[in-house]
Each structure stands twice: as structure tokens, then as C-alpha cells.
Amino acid sequence: MPGITREEVAHLARLSRLELQAEELDHFAEQLDVIIGAVARVSEVAGADVPPTSHPLPLTNVMRADEVRPSLTPEQALSGAPAAEEQRFRVPQILGED
Amino acid sequence: MTDLIKHTAAQTAAAIAAGTVSAVEVAQAHLDRIDAVDKKVNAFLHVDTEGALAAARAVDAKRAKGEELGPLAGVPLALKDVFTTKGVPTTCGSKILEGWIPPYDATLTTRLKDAGVVILGKTNMDEFAMGSSTENSAYGTTGNPWDLSRIPGGSGGGSAAALAAYQAPLAIGTDTGGSIRQPGAVTGTVGVKPTYGSVSRYGLIAFSSSLDQGGPCARTVLDAALLHEAIAGHDPLDSTSIDAPVPAVVAAAKLRDVRGMRIGVVKEFAGEGYQAGVMQRFNESVELLRELGAEVVEVSCPSFTLALPAYYLIAPSEASSNLARFDAMRYGLRVGDDGSASAEQVTALTREAGFGPEVKRRIILGTYALSSGYYDAYYGSAQKVRTLISRDFDQAFADVDVLVSPTTPTTAFPIGERADDPMAMYLADLCTIPSNLAGNAAMSLPCGLAPEDNLPVGLQIIAPAMADDRLYRVGGAVEAALNDKWGHPLLEEAPAL
Numbered sequence: 001m002p003g004i005t006r007e008e009v010a011h012l013a014r015l016s017r018l019e020l021q022a023e024e025l026d027h028f029a030e031q032l033d034v035i036i037g038a039v040a041r042v043s044e045v046a047g048a049d050v051p052p053t054s055h056p057l058p059l060t061n062v063m064r065a066d067e068v069r070p071s072l073t074p075e076q077a078l079s080g081a082p083a084a085e086e087q088r089f090r091v092p093q094i095l096g097e098d
Numbered sequence: 099m100t101d102l103i104k105h106t107a108a109q110t111a112a113a114i115a116a117g118t119v120s121a122v123e124v125a126q127a128h129l130d131r132i133d134a135v136d137k138k139v140n141a142f143l144h145v146d147t148e149g150a151l152a153a154a155r156a157v158d159a160k161r162a163k164g165e166e167l168g169p170l171a172g173v174p175l176a177l178k179d180v181f182t183t184k185g186v187p188t189t190c191g192s193k194i195l196e197g198w199i200p201p202y203d204a205t206l207t208t209r210l211k212d213a214g215v216v217i218l219g220k221t222n223m224d225e226f227a228m229g230s231s232t233e234n235s236a237y238g239t240t241g242n243p244w245d246l247s248r249i250p251g252g253s254g255g256g257s258a259a260a261l262a263a264y265q266a267p268l269a270i271g272t273d274t275g276g277s278i279r280q281p282g283a284v285t286g287t288v289g290v291k292p293t294y295g296s297v298s299r300y301g302l303i304a305f306s307s308s309l310d311q312g313g314p315c316a317r318t319v320l321d322a323a324l325l326h327e328a329i330a331g332h333d334p335l336d337s338t339s340i341d342a343p344v345p346a347v348v349a350a351a352k353l354r355d356v357r358g359m360r361i362g363v364v365k366e367f368a369g370e371g372y373q374a375g376v377m378q379r380f381n382e383s384v385e386l387l388r389e390l391g392a393e394v395v396e397v398s399c400p401s402f403t404l405a406l407p408a409y410y411l412i413a414p415s416e417a418s419s420n421l422a423r424f425d426a427m428r429y430g431l432r433v434g435d436d437g438s439a440s441a442e443q444v445t446a447l448t449r450e451a452g453f454g455p456e457v458k459r460r461i462i463l464g465t466y467a468l469s470s471g472y473y474d475a476y477y478g479s480a481q482k483v484r485t486l487i488s489r490d491f492d493q494a495f496a497d498v499d500v501l502v503s504p505t506t507p508t509t510a511f512p513i514g515e516r517a518d519d520p521m522a523m524y525l526a527d528l529c530t531i532p533s534n535l536a537g538n539a540a541m542s543l544p545c546g547l548a549p550e551d552n553l554p555v556g557l558q559i560i561a562p563a564m565a566d567d568r569l570y571r572v573g574g575a576v577e578a579a580l581n582d583k584w585g586h587p588l589l590e591e592a593p594a595l
Contacts, residue, residue, distance in 0.1 A: 012462045017425070017445045017449055018450055018462070021450075024458070028458065028462060032462060036463070038407060038521055039406075039480075040475075040476075042407045042408050043476065045401075045479075045483065045486075050485050052478060052481030052485060054481055055338075055537075056308065056536060057295050059337075061337075062334075072201055072202065080199065080201070080429030081427075082426060082431070082435070083432070083435070092435050092439055092441040092443075093441065
């Protein structure tokens, strides 16, 4: 299994929305290479005949009756927002100006 | 008043019910203790003095009116800062949630309040519960009351330290890979990871949803059982909550009889990397179980050696998805919103500023393990290993009632020793992780001090899912026998703070 490069870490950081600093990239690339080297052996042991387990419980959809129940007020829901306006979350621009 | 802080939860609740002490006096004694020692220990991120005293007054008022009190009414508790508390700050040990005041209570918080438990405050933890030392907290590390220069374990180091420092007789932790049991082991306290799905995760800030499980921390097995029964049970607000009766753990804790039980010693949890004094105390515990009338056999679970690698693929993968919610839009920190930056840029700048190194490492690792081209080799293979581990457990539990092992390979290590060496840090969870992957129940309880460093050693007991009562049956018997042998609980040997 190949190791991980600084460029790959930079790409993963972009995907993860982490604006990493240059020195963090160097440091993480080195550490992640060691970690990935240590965990890679999982791929050597589990054969195609072993089914994957994603969860300890057999999961099924849990439904409830469609009833009106008490919930947060708009003020409560917005109470932790970095910015709010007219009972809405105020966010930075999502689309470009042009 | 110093006596009040040494009492067990069971004793305290009985005294309050009998009227020999008021809940307010008990709360005040613990708040005073926190005031006196927490500058050294740093177990608490937030102490809710007003809320605690109000809850205590409510218990006293209820008693004055002749109303029946629950088994833990008026008992103080330290709550890990990973559970939401309405009106009380909840940070998860992270700068990204600094100053956040949740508008709702976790189900576990509600249950504690309904039981009349007095929540003293929120305890320190590794950021987003990622770590084994509490050094990854954004708010400074916590000292181990046995030796303040050593780690108290993690991620729930604050909760365990609060117990060992007599700041609270009860605490709550969460265990994703050992974060209740490992802090319990290194602080000489009791910690239980209940069966996955038995304690609601509603309001538990998610790290790895298929592994996270809240559970009780205490100084005695019986106290842990009382707390276990108060917090466990079906919750319609958590779709992974098990809709079945909670095993009778309090009755099991009182049984103190292991005669006729079959106990398996996990062969794979020994050898290189295991401290001699840890193995010595563990082997003595196994011998003790034999003397108490249990039948002890050796059991092999070969796939357990792959649990650590599988965990460090599965947990970061789930974390990378769960932590995407910290986007600087709806709550928490926002950085770089200067009017020209896009939402995407603000999110990236905020996450860079708000997350610490371990959280970033795990988000990147998880994103890698889930990315196309690597998914099958990493995440997919780890899920298969998870199946193999469950099969090993199934096979073992077909033969024995419980499994035992050391909880951790070593005693508490010095603060700073493994702080920038992730792989060394991850090894602290070697023995605890298999139970998280399989979703079964496990306990750590003190079994002595390692002769070479005089630090606590934990005995781990593992039971099948929904057989949590077996943990308490074995744990209660071992605790009683050891206290008899020592003449006092182990924690009495901790140096005064």
C-alpha cells in the first residue's frame, strides 16, 4: 500500500474544508504516513467472503407518528448562530458576485 | 464536611433520604472541594454553582414535602462536556464551540435531572473525545490526582479525575474506543461502557456514531450500577436506542458471588508493550477470581490484534462526516467573515482556527479512508475486520460468561510523553477497542497499584451485549474481595492534594 504525500494531504484538507498552514501540511503528512502504514494491514486479512459490519446493531428505519410536538422557538434555534437576521441564519456569500 | 466528599453515592443518597444531611450541604461540600483543588487538577471546564445549588434545594424541598426520592436524589455528579446542557456552556473541549450555550438538554442530562442528581458542572476532555490523555483539550490538560504530572487518561480524563480528587462521587463519560474505561483504569476508579444502544446518544455531540456510548463513572461498582440504571433505557429520540429492558445491574452489583461463572482470559492481551506491574496485578486478579469460585480458562481471539487498525479507520471516517456540521453557519465559531470571503472560505478558515491538531488529523485520515480508490482497501476492509472481531466474541461467549484483560497496557504516562506521537497514544486503547467495534458491554475497575510506579492498574471485564449485569456481578465480587484484602478502597492510597 503506498504512503501518503504532502500533495494528497493538501487535497484532502481542501475536501475537508480545512485551511491548513504550510507547516501543518508538512507535519501531518509525516504523521499520517506513519498512521496509514500502521493501519493498512486490515486490507491483508479480510477476504472477500467476510461481510462488512457498519454498525453493531441490525438497523432498521424507526418511524414515529406524524404529530406536532414541542420544538425550539426560532429565537432558541438561532441563539448560537454567529450571525442572524429576520429569524434566519445570516451566512457569507454562497454564489459569486458575477 | 470533609467526610461528605468521601462518601459513596449510595451512602450520600441514603443520608439525604434519612435527613441526616441536606442535599444543599452535600452540594456545597463538593463545590468547596472543587474550589480548593481544581486549580491543580483542572477537571472542570465549567462549574455550575447556581444550577447545582438550585437542583439540591429542589431535592430538599421534595423531601420536606414527604415525596419519595429516587436512589440518587441529591447526589452530585460531574458531567463530561460532550453532553448538551440547556443554558449551560458545552464546548466538547473545542475552541470551535467556545461560548456555545445549547438550547436543549441531552436525553441523558434530562434523565439525571429527573433522578434528582445534582450536576456540578462540565468536565474536561480531549477535543471531540479524540484522545487518550485529555491533552487534546483546547482548555489545558487535566492532572491525574495520583500524580499531577501524569495524564488522567482520555478522552474523559476530567470525569475520572473529578472522582479520584473527591470532587464528585459520580461522573458521566462516553466511550468510543475506551474513553470511559482507560481514564477509570489510570485513576483507580470504576468506569463502564454499557452495551451500545442502551444509553441514549440524543444530545451527545457525535464523534463516531456507530461506536459512541455514554456510561457511568464512579468510585465503587455499586455506585456505577445505580448511575447505570438512572441513565440507561430506550429513548425514542435516538434511532439506535435499544427498545428492551435494562439488565438488573444494581442487583448484580450487590450479589458479590462469582461461583460457577466461567471466565475467559484473552490470550492476545499480553506480551510486548504490556508493563510488568500491570500484568502482575492482572494475573493476581485472575487468581483471585479462581479463589472466589469462578472457573477460569484461556480464550483466543486472534482478530483482536487487528482491532486498533480497524478502529483508526472506522472512527476517523465517521468523525470526518460527523464533524462536517461545524461549518461556521449555525452555531459556534466564525472566522474570516469580512464581507468579501465566500461561505466556503469562511468555513475552511473557521475549521482551521477552531479545531486542534488531533481533530484535523482524524478528519483528514477519515476523508482519505472514505475517498474513492481507497474506500475498499481501508474503510471496507476495516468493516470486515469488525465482523471478524464480532465473530471472535461470539465464539468466546459461547464458552464463557465474561472475558477479562488488563484495561490498559500501561499505567498513567507522563503528560507530554506521547502528545505528538499519535501512534504511541493510540496504543493506550489496545484492549478497550474490540468492545466498541462489537458493541458489547465492558467495565474497568481498580485491581491494585503497579509495584514499579505505585500507580493504579485497571481490570477489564467484558460481557456480551445486553448482559451488562455480568460486569457488575464480577466487578462487585472482585471489588469486595480486594477491599477486604487491602482493608480499604484503593483510592485511600492516593496522595492528598
